[in-house]
Amino acid sequence: MPPPPTPADGIDLALHGVGVRFGGLVALDDVSLRVPPGRIVGVIGPNGAGKTTLFNVVCGFVPPTSGSLTLDGRPFRPRPHRLTRLGIARTLQGVGLFPGLTVLENVVAGASHAARAGFATALFGLPRSDRDERRLRQEALDLLAELGVAAHAGAAPATLPYAVRKRVALARALIARPRLLLLDEPAGGLGADDVDELAELVRTLPERAGGACSVMLVEHHMDLVMAVCQELVVLDFGRVIAAGTPDEVRDDPLVTEAYLGADVPAEAAGAGS
Numbered sequence: 001m002p003p004p005p006t007p008a009d010g011i012d013l014a015l016h017g018v019g020v021r022f023g024g025l026v027a028l029d030d031v032s033l034r035v036p037p038g039r040i041v042g043v044i045g046p047n048g049a050g051k052t053t054l055f056n057v058v059c060g061f062v063p064p065t066s067g068s069l070t071l072d073g074r075p076f077r078p079r080p081h082r083l084t085r086l087g088i089a090r091t092l093q094g095v096g097l098f099p100g101l102t103v104l105e106n107v108v109a110g111a112s113h114a115a116r117a118g119f120a121t122a123l124f125g126l127p128r129s130d131r132d133e134r135r136l137r138q139e140a141l142d143l144l145a146e147l148g149v150a151a152h153a154g155a156a157p158a159t160l161p162y163a164v165r166k167r168v169a170l171a172r173a174l175i176a177r178p179r180l181l182l183l184d185e186p187a188g189g190l191g192a193d194d195v196d197e198l199a200e201l202v203r204t205l206p207e208r209a210g211g212a213c214s215v216m217l218v219e220h221h222m223d224l225v226m227a228v229c230q231e232l233v234v235l236d237f238g239r240v241i242a243a244g245t246p247d248e249v250r251d252d253p254l255v256t257e258a259y260l261g262a263d264v265p266a267e268a269a270g271a272g273s
């Protein structure tokens, strides 16, 4: 029997012919893609292509109308509240931090129940010990340090620049020690320097000492996806029009047509670097 998966293995996520309809509108049509363990896979496409819908299907916010998903080869019916237990974490568009909590408390709040309480405590439903609490706070501080924002641990999120809050949101996702991280437009609202730094960070995720993970990145920002993704899937009008390495996708005439035929931001057309 193969050994049980560890964080270093990542998760093998696959979509098989997934379709989503909103009434008469086809938002996703026969979409198949795979995020193999330890890989960074980007999903791109012009406005309205279906990227957010795809993200919402994987998170369990939107049920597919057709097709199916698998996780490590087994049937997967995503439910938002079960993702953490399966080793999946996500960051949403914007930041979504709790305004009444400090940065550190926000990160601690992202820990899975098992990580919060320690395995035995979680198993038997015992109250968390002070030692568990201290360990978790230290882990949160270490993550904030890894992401370069430890100096803001005691601050209220609202007082911080947007780019710092985005990093805090990433730390909150990582404290759950995900084997798969879903990032929804992480570069949204960031300036060019911040996007470069974000690219450096994302690139390290599959090899993090604290727990490697695969990444599915849904993003508008072409510079970011080209810099960090090993594989890309391009959606247009809900269909996969191209898939491959960033170089293969960049040279695909269907992709150029999809982007140039649409009203897209300058950086998406390659003018932002």
Ligand SMILES: Nc1ncnc2c1ncn2[C@@H]1O[C@H](COP(=O)(O)OP(=O)(O)OP(=O)(O)O)[C@@H](O)[C@H]1O
Pocket: 022, 025, 026, 027, 045, 046, 047, 048, 049, 050, 051, 052, 053, 054, 220
């Ligand atoms: N809840 C919904 N009800 C009805 N139509 C929807 C819903 N969500 C999305 N759509 C439609 O589905 C299509 C795909 O939208 P989606 O938001 O997934 O695209 P996107 O690629 O994320 O776009 P953008 O880059 O502009 O965020 C669009 O035509 C959109 O109007």
